[in-house]
Amino acid sequence: MVVSGPVAIDLSGKVAIVTGGTRGLGREIAAALAGAGAKVVVCGRTAPESLPAGVEFIAADVRDAEQAQALVDRVVGRHGRLDILVNNAGGSPHADAASASPRFSEAIIRLNLLAPLHMAQAAHAPMAAAGGGSIVNIASVSGIRPSPRTAAYGAAKAGLLNLTQSLAQEWGAAQIRVNAVIAGLMQTEQAEATYGDAEAQAAVAASMPLGRMGTGADLAGAVLWLCSPLAGWVSGARINVDGGGERPYFLDLVKGE
Numbered sequence: 001m002v003v004s005g006p007v008a009i010d011l012s013g014k015v016a017i018v019t020g021g022t023r024g025l026g027r028e029i030a031a032a033l034a035g036a037g038a039k040v041v042v043c044g045r046t047a048p049e050s051l052p053a054g055v056e057f058i059a060a061d062v063r064d065a066e067q068a069q070a071l072v073d074r075v076v077g078r079h080g081r082l083d084i085l086v087n088n089a090g091g092s093p094h095a096d097a098a099s100a101s102p103r104f105s106e107a108i109i110r111l112n113l114l115a116p117l118h119m120a121q122a123a124h125a126p127m128a129a130a131g132g133g134s135i136v137n138i139a140s141v142s143g144i145r146p147s148p149r150t151a152a153y154g155a156a157k158a159g160l161l162n163l164t165q166s167l168a169q170e171w172g173a174a175q176i177r178v179n180a181v182i183a184g185l186m187q188t189e190q191a192e193a194t195y196g197d198a199e200a201q202a203a204v205a206a207s208m209p210l211g212r213m214g215t216g217a218d219l220a221g222a223v224l225w226l227c228s229p230l231a232g233w234v235s236g237a238r239i240n241v242d243g244g245g246e247r248p249y250f251l252d253l254v255k256g257e
Contacts, residue, residue, distance in 0.1 A: 184242025
Protein backbone atom coordinates (compact mmCIF):
# COMPACT_ATOMS: atom_id res chain seq x y z
CA MET A 1 0.00 0.00 0.00
CA VAL A 2 1.32 3.43 -0.92
CA VAL A 3 0.43 6.28 1.41
CA SER A 4 0.37 9.75 -0.12
CA GLY A 5 0.32 13.01 1.79
CA PRO A 6 1.29 13.61 5.41
CA VAL A 7 1.10 10.68 7.81
CA ALA A 8 -0.22 11.52 11.28
CA ILE A 9 1.10 9.51 14.21
CA ASP A 10 -1.75 8.62 16.54
CA LEU A 11 -0.82 7.17 19.93
CA SER A 12 -4.27 7.52 21.47
CA GLY A 13 -4.87 4.96 24.19
CA LYS A 14 -1.15 4.39 24.76
CA VAL A 15 0.55 5.05 28.09
CA ALA A 16 4.14 6.29 28.17
CA ILE A 17 6.88 6.99 30.69
CA VAL A 18 9.69 9.42 29.85
CA THR A 19 12.52 9.45 32.38
CA GLY A 20 14.17 12.81 32.83
CA GLY A 21 11.15 14.32 31.10
CA THR A 22 10.72 17.37 33.28
CA ARG A 23 13.13 19.58 31.34
CA GLY A 24 15.27 19.90 28.25
CA LEU A 25 15.12 17.30 25.52
CA GLY A 26 13.07 14.92 27.66
CA ARG A 27 10.38 17.53 28.18
CA GLU A 28 10.07 18.01 24.42
CA ILE A 29 9.83 14.25 23.88
CA ALA A 30 7.10 14.04 26.53
CA ALA A 31 5.18 16.92 24.97
CA ALA A 32 5.38 15.30 21.52
CA LEU A 33 4.07 11.98 22.82
CA ALA A 34 1.22 13.74 24.61
CA GLY A 35 0.49 15.73 21.48
CA ALA A 36 0.12 12.44 19.59
CA GLY A 37 -2.54 11.33 22.06
CA ALA A 38 -0.57 9.25 24.58
CA LYS A 39 -0.99 9.54 28.32
CA VAL A 40 2.49 10.55 29.45
CA VAL A 41 4.15 10.34 32.85
CA VAL A 42 7.53 11.94 33.47
CA CYS A 43 9.72 11.42 36.50
CA GLY A 44 12.51 13.10 38.37
CA ARG A 45 13.72 13.65 41.88
CA THR A 46 11.89 16.98 42.26
CA ALA A 47 8.65 18.23 40.76
CA PRO A 48 8.93 20.89 38.03
CA GLU A 49 7.13 24.22 38.25
CA SER A 50 5.13 23.38 35.14
CA LEU A 51 4.56 20.60 32.63
CA PRO A 52 3.28 20.42 29.06
CA ALA A 53 -0.43 19.77 28.61
CA GLY A 54 -1.35 16.12 29.11
CA VAL A 55 1.85 15.25 31.01
CA GLU A 56 1.87 13.99 34.62
CA PHE A 57 4.72 13.87 37.13
CA ILE A 58 5.69 11.14 39.60
CA ALA A 59 8.75 11.59 41.80
CA ALA A 60 11.31 8.82 41.37
CA ASP A 61 15.06 8.33 41.23
CA VAL A 62 15.38 5.73 38.48
CA ARG A 63 18.97 4.96 39.44
CA ASP A 64 17.41 2.95 42.26
CA ALA A 65 15.86 -0.32 41.06
CA GLU A 66 13.15 -0.31 43.74
CA GLN A 67 12.08 3.22 42.84
CA ALA A 68 12.05 2.32 39.15
CA GLN A 69 9.76 -0.61 39.87
CA ALA A 70 7.53 1.51 42.11
CA LEU A 71 7.23 4.11 39.36
CA VAL A 72 6.10 1.55 36.80
CA ASP A 73 3.69 0.01 39.31
CA ARG A 74 2.10 3.41 40.02
CA VAL A 75 1.71 4.19 36.33
CA VAL A 76 0.12 0.81 35.61
CA GLY A 77 -2.09 1.13 38.69
CA ARG A 78 -3.24 4.58 37.59
CA HIS A 79 -3.66 3.95 33.86
CA GLY A 80 -4.03 0.20 33.59
CA ARG A 81 -1.15 -0.44 31.19
CA LEU A 82 2.27 0.64 29.92
CA ASP A 83 3.04 0.76 26.21
CA ILE A 84 6.01 3.11 25.80
CA LEU A 85 9.17 3.72 27.80
CA VAL A 86 11.66 6.40 26.81
CA ASN A 87 14.88 6.13 28.80
CA ASN A 88 16.00 9.73 28.43
CA ALA A 89 17.51 10.57 31.84
CA GLY A 90 21.26 10.89 31.57
CA GLY A 91 24.21 13.19 31.16
CA SER A 92 27.54 13.95 32.76
CA PRO A 93 29.66 16.95 33.76
CA HIS A 94 33.18 17.08 32.40
CA ALA A 95 35.82 15.28 34.43
CA ASP A 96 39.45 14.29 33.97
CA ALA A 97 39.52 10.51 33.67
CA ALA A 98 42.85 10.32 35.51
CA SER A 99 41.48 11.96 38.65
CA ALA A 100 37.73 11.26 38.61
CA SER A 101 36.71 9.58 41.85
CA PRO A 102 35.25 6.08 41.88
CA ARG A 103 32.08 7.54 43.39
CA PHE A 104 31.73 9.98 40.47
CA SER A 105 32.30 7.30 37.82
CA GLU A 106 29.88 4.89 39.46
CA ALA A 107 27.20 7.59 39.66
CA ILE A 108 27.55 8.37 35.95
CA ILE A 109 27.29 4.69 34.99
CA ARG A 110 24.28 4.18 37.28
CA LEU A 111 22.43 7.06 35.64
CA ASN A 112 23.30 6.36 32.01
CA LEU A 113 23.33 2.55 31.93
CA LEU A 114 21.90 0.91 35.02
CA ALA A 115 18.87 3.21 35.27
CA PRO A 116 17.67 2.32 31.74
CA LEU A 117 18.17 -1.36 32.59
CA HIS A 118 16.18 -1.01 35.83
CA MET A 119 13.35 0.75 33.99
CA ALA A 120 13.30 -1.75 31.13
CA GLN A 121 13.18 -4.67 33.57
CA ALA A 122 10.28 -3.04 35.44
CA ALA A 123 8.45 -2.34 32.17
CA HIS A 124 8.80 -5.85 30.78
CA ALA A 125 5.89 -7.51 32.62
CA PRO A 126 3.20 -4.89 31.91
CA MET A 127 4.30 -4.53 28.29
CA ALA A 128 4.22 -8.28 27.78
CA ALA A 129 0.78 -8.39 29.40
CA ALA A 130 -0.44 -5.70 26.99
CA GLY A 131 0.76 -7.72 24.00
CA GLY A 132 3.89 -5.69 23.38
CA GLY A 133 5.44 -2.28 23.72
CA SER A 134 8.18 0.07 22.62
CA ILE A 135 11.30 0.99 24.59
CA VAL A 136 13.46 3.79 23.23
CA ASN A 137 16.87 4.41 24.77
CA ILE A 138 18.32 7.87 24.22
CA ALA A 139 21.98 7.23 23.49
CA SER A 140 24.70 9.60 22.31
CA VAL A 141 27.46 9.99 19.77
CA SER A 142 29.72 9.75 22.82
CA GLY A 143 28.95 6.05 22.80
CA ILE A 144 30.22 5.47 19.27
CA ARG A 145 33.35 7.61 19.21
CA PRO A 146 35.95 8.73 21.77
CA SER A 147 34.51 10.79 24.61
CA PRO A 148 37.40 12.68 26.23
CA ARG A 149 36.54 14.39 29.54
CA THR A 150 33.35 12.31 29.73
CA ALA A 151 34.91 8.86 29.55
CA ALA A 152 32.54 7.13 31.99
CA TYR A 153 29.57 8.69 30.19
CA GLY A 154 30.79 7.51 26.80
CA ALA A 155 31.42 4.01 28.12
CA ALA A 156 27.95 3.90 29.66
CA LYS A 157 26.30 5.04 26.43
CA ALA A 158 28.25 2.42 24.50
CA GLY A 159 26.91 -0.13 26.96
CA LEU A 160 23.40 1.23 26.44
CA LEU A 161 23.66 0.52 22.73
CA ASN A 162 24.66 -3.09 23.42
CA LEU A 163 21.87 -3.38 25.99
CA THR A 164 19.40 -2.15 23.38
CA GLN A 165 20.29 -4.91 20.95
CA SER A 166 20.46 -7.58 23.64
CA LEU A 167 16.98 -6.77 24.98
CA ALA A 168 15.59 -6.59 21.45
CA GLN A 169 16.80 -10.17 20.94
CA GLU A 170 15.55 -11.44 24.30
CA TRP A 171 12.17 -9.72 24.33
CA GLY A 172 11.12 -9.95 20.71
CA ALA A 173 8.91 -12.97 21.40
CA ALA A 174 6.88 -10.77 23.77
CA GLN A 175 6.50 -8.20 20.96
CA ILE A 176 8.54 -5.67 22.92
CA ARG A 177 10.58 -3.57 20.52
CA VAL A 178 13.76 -1.99 21.88
CA ASN A 179 15.59 0.68 19.91
CA ALA A 180 18.15 3.42 20.48
CA VAL A 181 18.34 6.98 19.24
CA ILE A 182 21.93 8.20 18.97
CA ALA A 183 21.70 11.92 19.63
CA GLY A 184 24.31 14.11 17.98
CA LEU A 185 25.35 17.63 18.97
CA MET A 186 22.19 19.10 20.46
CA GLN A 187 21.15 22.66 21.25
CA THR A 188 20.01 22.34 24.86
CA GLU A 189 19.56 24.59 27.89
CA GLN A 190 23.11 23.59 28.90
CA ALA A 191 24.63 24.36 25.51
CA GLU A 192 26.94 27.05 26.90
CA ALA A 193 28.45 24.65 29.43
CA THR A 194 28.94 22.04 26.70
CA TYR A 195 30.04 24.08 23.69
CA GLY A 196 30.98 27.55 24.97
CA ASP A 197 29.54 30.99 24.27
CA ALA A 198 27.24 32.00 21.42
CA GLU A 199 30.15 32.44 19.01
CA ALA A 200 31.49 28.98 19.79
CA GLN A 201 28.02 27.45 19.40
CA ALA A 202 27.62 29.14 16.02
CA ALA A 203 30.95 27.70 14.90
CA VAL A 204 29.90 24.21 16.00
CA ALA A 205 26.57 24.58 14.19
CA ALA A 206 28.28 25.76 11.00
CA SER A 207 30.53 22.69 11.04
CA MET A 208 27.55 20.33 10.83
CA PRO A 209 26.52 19.02 7.38
CA LEU A 210 23.00 20.42 7.82
CA GLY A 211 24.33 23.70 9.17
CA ARG A 212 22.85 23.56 12.67
CA MET A 213 22.82 21.59 15.88
CA GLY A 214 19.90 19.34 16.73
CA THR A 215 16.85 20.33 18.75
CA GLY A 216 14.41 18.57 21.00
CA ALA A 217 11.93 18.51 18.14
CA ASP A 218 14.42 16.57 16.01
CA LEU A 219 14.87 14.00 18.75
CA ALA A 220 11.15 13.82 19.51
CA GLY A 221 10.33 13.13 15.86
CA ALA A 222 12.54 10.05 15.83
CA VAL A 223 11.05 8.84 19.12
CA LEU A 224 7.49 9.30 17.84
CA TRP A 225 8.27 7.24 14.75
CA LEU A 226 9.90 4.44 16.74
CA CYS A 227 6.90 4.28 19.09
CA SER A 228 4.37 4.19 16.27
CA PRO A 229 3.05 1.35 14.08
CA LEU A 230 5.14 2.82 11.25
CA ALA A 231 8.17 1.23 12.97
CA GLY A 232 6.35 -1.99 13.79
CA TRP A 233 9.16 -4.19 12.42
CA VAL A 234 12.02 -2.06 13.74
CA SER A 235 13.78 -3.45 16.81
CA GLY A 236 17.39 -3.46 17.92
CA ALA A 237 18.04 -0.45 15.69
CA ARG A 238 20.41 2.44 16.26
CA ILE A 239 18.91 5.56 14.71
CA ASN A 240 21.43 8.37 14.29
CA VAL A 241 19.83 11.78 14.81
CA ASP A 242 22.96 13.82 14.22
CA GLY A 243 22.46 16.08 11.22
CA GLY A 244 24.89 14.06 9.13
CA GLY A 245 27.53 13.59 11.81
CA GLU A 246 30.53 15.53 13.00
CA ARG A 247 33.12 16.68 10.48
CA PRO A 248 36.29 14.56 10.77
CA TYR A 249 38.97 16.77 12.32
CA PHE A 250 41.69 15.58 9.95
CA LEU A 251 39.92 17.30 7.06
CA ASP A 252 40.74 20.63 8.63
CA LEU A 253 44.41 19.72 8.37
CA VAL A 254 44.25 18.68 4.71
CA LYS A 255 45.16 21.40 2.25
CA GLY A 256 42.23 22.33 0.05
CA GLU A 257 39.57 20.98 2.39
